[in-house]
Amino acid sequence: MLAVVSVISVIGVWFLLTSVFRVIPPAFLPPPQNIVTDFLRILGTPYVGHTLIGHTLVSLQIVLGGFFSAILIGIPLGVLMGWFKRIEAIVDPLFQLLRPIPPLAWIPLSLLWFGIGIQSKIFVIWLSAFVPCVINSYTGIRLTEPLLVKAALGLGVKNQRDLLREVAIPSALPIILGGVRIGLGAAWMTLVAAELLASDAGLGYMMQMARRALEPSVIILGMLVIGILGALMARGLRMLEKWVCPWVKEEEH
Amino acid sequence: MSRSAENFWDKVYREKTVLSLSSVLGFLALWHLATDILGLMPAIVLPSPEKVFFTIYEKILAPVGEEKLFGHIGVSLVRILVGVGIALGLAIPLGILMGWYEDLDSMASPIIEVLRPIPPIAWIPLAILWFGIGLGSKVFIIAIGVFFPTLINTYIGVKFVDPLLIKAAQTLGAKDKDILWEVVVPASVPLIVAGVRIGVGLGMMCLVAAELVAASTGLGYLIMLGGDDLKPELSITGMILIGILGLLADRVILRFERRVIYWKKE
Numbered sequence: 001m002l003a004v005v006s007v008i009s010v011i012g013v014w015f016l017l018t019s020v021f022r023v024i025p026p027a028f029l030p031p032p033q034n035i036v037t038d039f040l041r042i043l044g045t046p047y048v049g050h051t052l053i054g055h056t057l058v059s060l061q062i063v064l065g066g067f068f069s070a071i072l073i074g075i076p077l078g079v080l081m082g083w084f085k086r087i088e089a090i091v092d093p094l095f096q097l098l099r100p101i102p103p104l105a106w107i108p109l110s111l112l113w114f115g116i117g118i119q120s121k122i123f124v125i126w127l128s129a130f131v132p133c134v135i136n137s138y139t140g141i142r143l144t145e146p147l148l149v150k151a152a153l154g155l156g157v158k159n160q161r162d163l164l165r166e167v168a169i170p171s172a173l174p175i176i177l178g179g180v181r182i183g184l185g186a187a188w189m190t191l192v193a194a195e196l197l198a199s200d201a202g203l204g205y206m207m208q209m210a211r212r213a214l215e216p217s218v219i220i221l222g223m224l225v226i227g228i229l230g231a232l233m234a235r236g237l238r239m240l241e242k243w244v245c246p247w248v249k250e251e252e253h
Numbered sequence: 254m255s256r257s258a259e260n261f262w263d264k265v266y267r268e269k270t271v272l273s274l275s276s277v278l279g280f281l282a283l284w285h286l287a288t289d290i291l292g293l294m295p296a297i298v299l300p301s302p303e304k305v306f307f308t309i310y311e312k313i314l315a316p317v318g319e320e321k322l323f324g325h326i327g328v329s330l331v332r333i334l335v336g337v338g339i340a341l342g343l344a345i346p347l348g349i350l351m352g353w354y355e356d357l358d359s360m361a362s363p364i365i366e367v368l369r370p371i372p373p374i375a376w377i378p379l380a381i382l383w384f385g386i387g388l389g390s391k392v393f394i395i396a397i398g399v400f401f402p403t404l405i406n407t408y409i410g411v412k413f414v415d416p417l418l419i420k421a422a423q424t425l426g427a428k429d430k431d432i433l434w435e436v437v438v439p440a441s442v443p444l445i446v447a448g449v450r451i452g453v454g455l456g457m458m459c460l461v462a463a464e465l466v467a468a469s470t471g472l473g474y475l476i477m478l479g480g481d482d483l484k485p486e487l488s489i490t491g492m493i494l495i496g497i498l499g500l501l502a503d504r505v506i507l508r509f510e511r512r513v514i515y516w517k518k519e
Contacts, residue, residue, distance in 0.1 A: 001359075002356060002359040002360050003359050003360070003362065003363040004363075005360075006359075006360040006361070006363055006364060007363050007364065007367075010364055027382075028382070028383065085269065086268075086272060088269075089268070089269040089272035089273050089276070090272050090273070090276040091276070092273065093273040093274075093276050093277050094276055094277065094280055097277065097280075100496035100497070100499045100500045101492045101493070101495065101496040101499075102457055102458040102461050102495065102496075102499070103458075104374075104458055104461050104462050104465065105461050105465075105473070105476050105491065105492045105495055105496075106492070107465060107476075107480075108465070108476050108477050108479060108480025108481070108488050109479075109480060109485055109488050109489070109492075111480055112297075112298065112480050112483070112485055112488075113298060113299075185372070188372050189372040189373070189374050189458065189462075192372055192374045192375045192377075193374050193377075193462040193465065193466075196374070196377055196378070196462075196466050197465055197466060197477075204375075207375070207378045208378055210378065211378035211379075211381060211382055214382070216379060216382055219378045219379050219382070220379065222375070222378075223371050223375045223376070223379070224371075226371060226372065226375050227367075227368075227370040227371035227372075227375070228370070230370050230371075230372065231370035234370070
């Protein structure tokens, strides 16, 4: 009840300040109804090259491309690092050297290496999601309960591969999926940064152009779409998590 | 542990050190080989490691743009400190109040839940529109990045304090206000500090993003300039320094944590 009142009153105050009393100029903060009308406007007619749906699809394609390739490479690498001490000894120091650099900081180099097309953006997004995927897979495997391993050995599991597949990976799965979720958040952040800096389509590009045209309502629209898509994908991952590892209890987020 | 087992682990440990060292050295050697010796990569694509090293050395003395190297570091440092300061000053009190007063919680939570999924970097265009391209917009974005993780962790920390502690304090005759300040807040410090740590990590990213998009000073500007001027050694210099800055910030928070929560064992 209070929740509804509070959301309505925020929008109400926003409306009053911008539309009725006009304390805040629309070039600074547009009235809420402008966002709705702009939404309807650019849903059908193109804005800086694409419709809202077009920009969204461009962004989604890049995020998903980078994100899935990060999962495909990151999780196996992390699992191998967690399981084989030698691989850990070789890969981990390199990883520790590169890890403190925020993935965003790679954008200019990536542009230099891959041009301003889609590859440079996929590369940085891959990098941003790759790091948490590796770290969590690695940690998850390393945290495998020794008792489980002993029990499996006692029950006659003979080779390493079975032990890894039947014991270590399932027990690490919740942590691995946690890393995937962190990676998804990082991927969205990096996407926005990459698109703000250099692109000719996508939600970040749309927002950057709207800033130049002094149309804050389109910027806010872009923020909302990015927020909603990110939240939906995170929700989807959480459902997947519940489905894949039903034994994990609901935790507070 | 038997003697042979000890020997075994000794050997494993020694092997690990050797492998780790050779991996880093091998990486640098490959980099050197590919750039300087075989010339597989032109210097405007990937400069040699020595070139990066000399760039760092050189830029300490010679200015890049408006500042010398330490000037850029200083500018970035000021931005991050102001942003973190503002965010902590708002997020920690708000989180404590939201965790403690249910009415405030149910009023503020829905608004926060709407704003939270928006990546802080997506605020950059609006921030530039609102605050210009000076210190204001950067501080605003960094503050947003730090604000949410700190707020959420503070809130969870206060809200889910062990009820037994509260009951014990009540039995001993503590008033509500005393329970909040003497029991609940200290008990939630570990979670608050964890939130600050996540937040500062995010804040570093926001700093870089904000400086990449619009700045004429700072480490992010160096990274961007390197790309624009086809001087990747400058970008790599900036990346290394921002990495070191991030590691140092994390170290400082950890040290602070250990001092404040001395009762918690590692």
